[in-house]
Amino acid sequence: MTPAWSPSGSWMSIAIDAHAQQLYATQEGGCYALLHDLQVERLVQRVGGGQVWGVRILSRHPGSEPGLVLFHVWHRSVEAWSSAFAQLWTYEAPSGFGIDNVHAGDTDGDGADELLLSSGPPSSGLILLSSAGKVIWQQLGGDASSACLVRDPHSPNLSIPAWVSRGPVYVRERGGSEREWPVPGTTKAETVCPGRTVDGRSGVFVGGRTEAGRAVVFCSDTGVANAVWMPSSDPMVRCEPSGNSGRLAVLLESGDLWVVDPGRGESKLVERIPEATFSWHDIAWGKTDGGDDLLVVTVSAQMLAWTVT
Numbered sequence: 572m573t574p575a576w577s578p579s580g581s582w583m584s585i586a587i588d589a590h591a592q593q594l595y596a597t598q599e600g601g602c603y604a605l606l607h608d609l610q611v612e613r614l615v616q617r618v619g620g621g622q623v624w625g626v627r628i629l630s631r632h633p634g635s636e637p638g639l640v641l642f643h644v645w646h647r648s649v650e651a652w653s654s655a656f657a658q659l660w661t662y663e664a665p666s667g668f669g670i671d672n673v674h675a676g677d678t679d680g681d682g683a684d685e686l687l688l689s690s691g692p693p694s695s696g697l698i699l700l701s702s703a704g705k706v707i708w709q710q711l712g713g714d715a716s717s718a719c720l721v722r723d724p725h726s727p728n729l730s731i732p733a734w735v736s737r738g739p740v741y742v743r744e745r746g747g748s749e750r751e752w753p754v755p756g757t758t759k760a761e762t763v764c765p766g767r768t769v770d771g772r773s774g775v776f777v778g779g780r781t782e783a784g785r786a787v788v789f790c791s792d793t794g795v796a797n798a799v800w801m802p803s804s805d806p807m808v809r810c811e812p813s814g815n816s817g818r819l820a821v822l823l824e825s826g827d828l829w830v831v832d833p834g835r836g837e838s839k840l841v842e843r844i845p846e847a848t849f850s851w852h853d854i855a856w857g858k859t860d861g862g863d864d865l866l867v868v869t870v871s872a873q874m875l876a877w878t879v880t
Contacts, residue, residue: 572830572841575865575876578605582874584625584644585867587857588637589814594857594867595639596874597624602641625853627673630684631702640686644851645669649688651704660704665711669694676720676730678707678745687732689718697732708732708743721765722773724792733775735760740777740790753794757782761807766790766833767817776819776833778807787819787831787838799831801838811854813864818879820854820866828868830879841877844870 584597594605602624629638629651636654643649647664664670671691675684683702690696696711697718718734723745733742733752738759740752752775754760759780766776766789774791781788786798787810805823810831812819819831826844831837857865864879 572839572880573878575859575878577873577875580874581872582869583851583872584853585855585869585874586626586628586639587855587865587867588628589857590637592857594855595626595628596869597626597641602626602639625670625673625851627675627686629675629686629702630677630682633682635683640673640675642670642673642688644671649673649686649700649704662700662704664688664690664698665709667694668696668698668711672718674718674720677728678720678730678732680726680729685720685730687718687720689715689734691716697734699732708747717760717762719764719775721763721775722767724773727773730765733763733765735763735777738779740775752790753792753796754790755781755788755796755798758786758788762810762821764810764812764819766812766819776810776812778810778821787821787833789833797833797836799833799836799838801829801831803827803829809852809854811856813856813866813879815856815858815862816864816879818856818864820856820868822852822854822868822870826870828870830866841866842875844873844875 586595625642627640629640639652641650649662651659668690672689674687678685686700688698695713695715698709699707714736715734720730721733723729723731743749760777761779764776766774772791777788786800788798790796805825809822821829828841852870855867859865867876
């Protein structure tokens with residue numbers, strides 16, 4: 572695990588286009604593309620002073636270049652932009668819905684991403700938007716403390732919403748029914764993210780408390796589970812999988828950043844981020860020119876990156 576770079580500036584959110592290997596980041600004043608020499612080029616003059624905006628990659632219909640999604644953290648605004656930085660659409664969530672995160676994935680098989688908007692306590696809820704920014708489904712209220720889009724076990728090329736609610740993990744099937752995802756009975760989930768094992772099984776990675784301590788547990792739809800324990804008692808606030816290697820980055824409330832390798836059953840402390848504040852944090856994975864994992868994190872307004880071999 573080797574530190575790669577840490578560009579100057581006060582960074583808020585990051586997203587990596589896996590195909591173009593282009594990193595996008597936000598700070599007060601705009602959304603930027605990070606160039607190879609770590610200089611920045613302004614793309615979208617949209618972020619107002621003192622506001623926090625997140626950024627995500629948006630896959631559009633086949634034949635179209637990927638675009639960007641910008642969302643106003645803790646507020647209600649979402650905007651979609653083309654790769655030429657023309658605004659495609661805007662969406663305003665209902666009053667009282669404060670966006671914590673946005674997750675992109677194809678839920679209907681048309682090749683374009685839908686967007687899952689999640690809002691944590693106290694205004695918990697979930698909203699699924701179409702690729703045109705129209706509401707497909709919403710669940711307002713409740714206790715969705717962590718959410719993501721995971722692979723549908725019945726249609727592996729499609730995604731379905733998953734979320735943590737007071738410990739258990741729930742999913743919404745494509746037909747509209749909701750059910751609890753099979754997680755070992757002793758696991759109280761704190762965070763959830765999509766997962767795939769080295770032998771190709773799809774499922775979810777659940778970070779949380781077990782009888783043996785805190786662990787990241789892979790849970791398939793059939794109840795198959797395996798766990799990687801972490802020598803920490805701190806609550807988990809975020810986990811993010813690498814599409815390149817299957818590793819996971821896990822950020823704890825204390826500011827400790829771990830990398831978990833489920834294939835090897837190993838966990839390793841990457842960094843203890845001093846005075847970590849979680850007013851906003853973000854995690855993205857990419858690849859180096861040599862094909863290794865590149866882990867990029869924003870926390871406490873810093874952007875930090877490591878090469879993970």
